Amino acid sequence: GTKDKKYKRILLKLSGEELMGEEGFGIDPKVLDRMALEIGQLVGIGVQVGLVIGGGNLFRGAALHEAGMERVTGDHMGMLATMMNGLAMRDALDRNNISARVMSAIPMSGVVEHYDRRTAVRYLASGDVVIFSAGTGNPFFTTDSAACLRGIEIGAEIVLKATKVDGVYSADPMKDPSATMYTRLTYDDALQQKLGVMDLTAICLCREHDMPLRVFRMSKPGALLSIVVGGDEGTLIEE
Numbered sequence: 001g002t003k004d005k006k007y008k009r010i011l012l013k014l015s016g017e018e019l020m021g022e023e024g025f026g027i028d029p030k031v032l033d034r035m036a037l038e039i040g041q042l043v044g045i046g047v048q049v050g051l052v053i054g055g056g057n058l059f060r061g062a063a064l065h066e067a068g069m070e071r072v073t074g075d076h077m078g079m080l081a082t083m084m085n086g087l088a089m090r091d092a093l094d095r096n097n098i099s100a101r102v103m104s105a106i107p108m109s110g111v112v113e114h115y116d117r118r119t120a121v122r123y124l125a126s127g128d129v130v131i132f133s134a135g136t137g138n139p140f141f142t143t144d145s146a147a148c149l150r151g152i153e154i155g156a157e158i159v160l161k162a163t164k165v166d167g168v169y170s171a172d173p174m175k176d177p178s179a180t181m182y183t184r185l186t187y188d189d190a191l192q193q194k195l196g197v198m199d200l201t202a203i204c205l206c207r208e209h210d211m212p213l214r215v216f217r218m219s220k221p222g223a224l225l226s227i228v229v230g231g232d233e234g235t236l237i238e239e
């Protein structure tokens with residue numbers, strides 16, 4: 001028979017870079033399509049999916065600032081980038097017959113709906129994927145923090161952070177071949193060791209509200225589905 005889901009409602013965080021695929025900038029439509037299908041599998045077994053997408057494939061405030069731009073303006077551009085990614089993802093979901101909505105922390109009337117928690121929860125309960133764009137709406141935050149914030153607000157049971165590596169390692173596995181992957185960490189471990197998995201604001205928020213976090217590799221086929229049926233992919237961060 002069909003596999004039983006472990007979670008009824010999740011918040012999935014995809015980084016903007018994830019959407020780039022092999023390209024150095026922008027959005028790779030093949031990657032977008034593959035992700036849409038994987039998200040569709042979750043919807044298919046009745047999981048409610050909230051989605052936060054980053055903007056690092058287009059703009060990051062900190063990088064723009066390094067190049068001389070005023071930081072808050074750069075962050076505004078970064079947040080607009082997440083809106084573009086959100087629209088692209090909605091389009092890919094639509095094309096695959098997966099019903100989706102984009103809500104934005106920054107109002108952009110006529111393009112996306114303004115974020116409203118109760119409306120979002122209604123959409124989720126009716127089976128729509130809800131893409132939360134424009135991060136938290138505030139400069140100096142990241143979409144990791146936005147993911148944890150929205151996850152807590154909508155009552156998700158877990159925040160899943162998709163990365164390019166299998167999970168959280170003792171050191172950077174790209175640089176240090178002796179690095180080992182943790183299967184489980186406490187919030188305090190993750191904060192103290194500054195393992196660079198997620199920004200500290202995001203981890204603190206999860207600790208404060210007992211929101212479990214799982215870091216996994218999205219490009220591993222079937223990993224996402226495996227997690228929602230109770231699989232032990234990647235690294236779980238909890239109390």
Ligand code: UDP
Pocket residue numbers: 014015016017053054055056057059060061062074075076077078079081082134135136137138139140141142143144146
């Ligand atoms: N950003 C922001 N406030 C938020 C979320 C994002 O100002 O609440 C800006 C910030 O400049 C950030 C950019 O949007 O660099 C893109 O988000 P992020 O770097 O988190 O994207 P990712 O690394 O996940 O692709």
